[in-house]
Amino acid sequence: xTAVQRRVIQAGVLAVVALACLAEVLYIFPIRGGILWxxxxxxxxxxxxxxxxxxxxxxxxxxxxxxEITPGLAFAFSGLIAWSVRPRNRVGLLMMGVGVGLLxxxxxxxxxxxxxxxxxxxxxxPWPAIDYPWVSIALSIVGALGVVMLIHLLLAFxxxxxxxxVDRALVRSFYILLPLAAVLGEAAMNVSPEALGVAFSSxxxxxxxxxxxxxxxxxxxxxxxxxIRRWLLGGRARRRSLAPVFWSxxxxxxxxxPWSVIEIAGxxxxxxxxxxxxxxxxxxxxxxxxxxxxxALPVGFLIGLLRTGLDMxxxxxxxxxxxxxxxxxxxxPALARALQDPSLRVLYWLPTLGFFADLEGRRVELxxxxxxxxxxxxxxxxxxxAALVYESSLVHEGxxxxxxxxxxxxxxxNARLQVQLRAQLEEVRQSRVRLVEAADSERQRxxxxxxxxxxxxxxxxxxxMQAAKAEALKQGDRRVAExxxxxxxxxxxxxxxxxxxxxxxxxxxxxxxxxxxAIQSLADRSPIPVDVKGAFGDTRLAPPIEAALYFVVAExxxxxxxxxxxxxxxxxxxxxxxxxTIEVSDDxxxxxxxxxxxxxxxxxxxxxxxGGRLVVTSDAGKGTTINAEVPCG
Amino acid sequence: MRVIVADDSLxxxxxxxxxxxxxxxxxxxxxxxxxxxxxxxxxxNASVVILDIRMPPTxxxxxxxxxxxxxxxxxxxGVLLLSQYVESHHAFELLGESxxxxxxxxxDRFADLNExxxxxxxxxxxxxxxxxxxxxxxxxxxxxxxxIEDLTDRERSVLELMAQGRSNDAIASALKxxxxxLEAHIGTIxxxxxxEPSGGDHRRVLxxxxxxxxx
Numbered sequence: 001x002t003a004v005q006r007r008v009i010q011a012g013v014l015a016v017v018a019l020a021c022l023a024e025v026l027y028i029f030p031i032r033g034g035i036l037w038x039x040x041x042x043x044x045x046x047x048x049x050x051x052x053x054x055x056x057x058x059x060x061x062x063x064x065x066x067x068e069i070t071p072g073l074a075f076a077f078s079g080l081i082a083w084s085v086r087p088r089n090r091v092g093l094l095m096m097g098v099g100v101g102l103l104x105x106x107x108x109x110x111x112x113x114x115x116x117x118x119x120x121x122x123x124x125x126p127w128p129a130i131d132y133p134w135v136s137i138a139l140s141i142v143g144a145l146g147v148v149m150l151i152h153l154l155l156a157f158x159x160x161x162x163x164x165x166v167d168r169a170l171v172r173s174f175y176i177l178l179p180l181a182a183v184l185g186e187a188a189m190n191v192s193p194e195a196l197g198v199a200f201s202s203x204x205x206x207x208x209x210x211x212x213x214x215x216x217x218x219x220x221x222x223x224x225x226x227x228i229r230r231w232l233l234g235g236r237a238r239r240r241s242l243a244p245v246f247w248s249x250x251x252x253x254x255x256x257x258p259w260s261v262i263e264i265a266g267x268x269x270x271x272x273x274x275x276x277x278x279x280x281x282x283x284x285x286x287x288x289x290x291x292x293x294x295x296a297l298p299v300g301f302l303i304g305l306l307r308t309g310l311d312m313x314x315x316x317x318x319x320x321x322x323x324x325x326x327x328x329x330x331x332x333p334a335l336a337r338a339l340q341d342p343s344l345r346v347l348y349w350l351p352t353l354g355f356f357a358d359l360e361g362r363r364v365e366l367x368x369x370x371x372x373x374x375x376x377x378x379x380x381x382x383x384x385x386a387a388l389v390y391e392s393s394l395v396h397e398g399x400x401x402x403x404x405x406x407x408x409x410x411x412x413x414n415a416r417l418q419v420q421l422r423a424q425l426e427e428v429r430q431s432r433v434r435l436v437e438a439a440d441s442e443r444q445r446x447x448x449x450x451x452x453x454x455x456x457x458x459x460x461x462x463x464x465m466q467a468a469k470a471e472a473l474k475q476g477d478r479r480v481a482e483x484x485x486x487x488x489x490x491x492x493x494x495x496x497x498x499x500x501x502x503x504x505x506x507x508x509x510x511x512x513x514x515x516x517x518a519i520q521s522l523a524d525r526s527p528i529p530v531d532v533k534g535a536f537g538d539t540r541l542a543p544p545i546e547a548a549l550y551f552v553v554a555e556x557x558x559x560x561x562x563x564x565x566x567x568x569x570x571x572x573x574x575x576x577x578x579x580x581t582i583e584v585s586d587d588x589x590x591x592x593x594x595x596x597x598x599x600x601x602x603x604x605x606x607x608x609x610x611g612g613r614l615v616v617t618s619d620a621g622k623g624t625t626i627n628a629e630v631p632c633g
Numbered sequence: 634m635r636v637i638v639a640d641d642s643l644x645x646x647x648x649x650x651x652x653x654x655x656x657x658x659x660x661x662x663x664x665x666x667x668x669x670x671x672x673x674x675x676x677x678n679a680s681v682v683i684l685d686i687r688m689p690p691t692x693x694x695x696x697x698x699x700x701x702x703x704x705x706x707x708x709x710x711g712v713l714l715l716s717q718y719v720e721s722h723h724a725f726e727l728l729g730e731s732x733x734x735x736x737x738x739x740x741d742r743f744a745d746l747n748e749x750x751x752x753x754x755x756x757x758x759x760x761x762x763x764x765x766x767x768x769x770x771x772x773x774x775x776x777x778x779x780x781i782e783d784l785t786d787r788e789r790s791v792l793e794l795m796a797q798g799r800s801n802d803a804i805a806s807a808l809k810x811x812x813x814x815l816e817a818h819i820g821t822i823x824x825x826x827x828x829e830p831s832g833g834d835h836r837r838v839l840x841x842x843x844x845x846x847x848x
Contacts, residue, residue: 451717452692459741462741463651463652466746488744495741499717509720512693513720517720521721521770524721524770525770
């Protein structure tokens, strides 16, 4: 976030705060009939205030105003301070959001701050299209968002990020549910049944208001449950750091609960509005004063944030986990959790290979440190052990990082050994692929050399001998002509052999026409009848895969011809779910041994090099079946 | 009969020209690549083009591509494709739907001069010449499905020669049997394989090849 954006947000928050205060102050000194309060609310103030807790306009005095704006102000200013102290921690932003929500948003039942909404309505009065219901719906959304941000804040504190997936999912759904409930409730109260042109009974109308309130209450209870769960699962160390915040939550719950209870009870059991206040008078009084309790929370957050910095207690959790044995795979998530940075990566230095690698042993370049990512190399700079790549906001937590790094030092050494092993395996795998590819292209080159060289020369020689024979015949020398003829036959045999040799080295039809014609060609040439079934689809496979599968079939047929005594072979090919498969079977004597025949062993390696698998089934008397499957994307 | 020879080796072109001229053909042009061949085709009138499957620049199947194109552009001209290897896949690709004016032979088939000259003439006269190797591979493919097993050895020989594109006279003299006996064999083959009796040599080749090709 740029400095300009930060300034704009800060100024915006301050402006909203100022406007809210102004509205409250003006509300105490209404200039009725004057410029400010010209707006006559449809149905009078009672309709706006809804069926629940009723606060009389005329009774508003300075204490009311203080009760009204203090929690919001406390959150907004605590948020501003928190944000300027820890600009990359979202806690500050969330606190400001809560503050704005409390100051200008409309809460269900309590009706938040009608003063602000009326001021806004006044400001907007030149535009009649934006009438009062729209303004109050908008403000109720702001109010609902404030509540969600409070839950978000409770769950994300102190790191500012939601670490568990459950938390993330629930908070996301709250961001949708609560504003929706607020809009529904607001619409139910501001739109008169007559205006809808439908004969609603007043009961339906009251229920329409109750359902959103139930959603509200459910979200609050669920949010509270999550906070308690966090507390319970946190372990002793975390509990200690969360304690001030946790204890400050309790008054907040009491601040919110009366509203909801009154709203729901009122909605369910009461027809008239006045009796609600009468029945729940003690609760109403509690609700009336409850906003003051909210001050505890922002102060608790601010103190918690400033005192602990990043949650040191999670390092304690990390140490506890380490002592119970942490596998290399668990190390990165554990560190990410301890440092509250889900994007944290552990990279291991591989001295023999001279690069950093991830847990899979894949080479990873260290990112250039910038505004987003920071890098810490652990261990002696000349002989590093590992590197941590993390969000650069953590740079301010140097001590924390060092503590975490020291805690995981032993585990890192172990993990590095494992990574080194994996990297070497990966290296070997890749070198095997390169070997096969090199062999393939070498075969192709040899075939081409034979074709353009020896084969072509022999054919040309054949032509010359043909001419010589014609010449001999012309001169009537039958003996020489016969001699030449014998040579021609020998030469043709040599050509045939050379042709078969070249084809075995690399079949041109494979690169030219593809795997299927090449397999069919093998089958056509086989002394044992071979039935070919299936297809690989319309697109060609990658050349190394085609070559691997081709040689599987070629070797299988060669072996069957040599050893199986079979009468018949079958090649079944297919391709689905990203897997190319080939099954070559014969009806011969079976008993083939992969480990003995170097041909089959070589095939196993070749198929493995392209990431596939070769299985030979060859029970004595049951023929031989060779299955190959290769992932082909 | 006028012939054009296309191959990227000068020695081969010269040698083949000499062999062809010795057998009574008139070689009216030599091309070392496809572009040259097209120029000659535009100027000269020929009955047969003999070309190699591997041609510059990639030395893979430029000749096959050119052969297919020439067949489309000059349906009355015979095209004889030569190759160091013969593949049934390429054969069917070259033949397409009609086995007229077309041949596909191993590159060293000229060593048997009479057979080679006969093949060139057949192609030039509108017939076909399919390499015996291709035909025997196709027969092998059918054999794997028991379909050829019912034929006698003699009938199988007749079927192979028919598939190569030989005329009745040529088959009869090659097998040293009378034309009448040959007719009888052909009738038996057709009924055993369930083929419809068809007219002239050309149509017969098509029927036999389609049968061998079908799976």
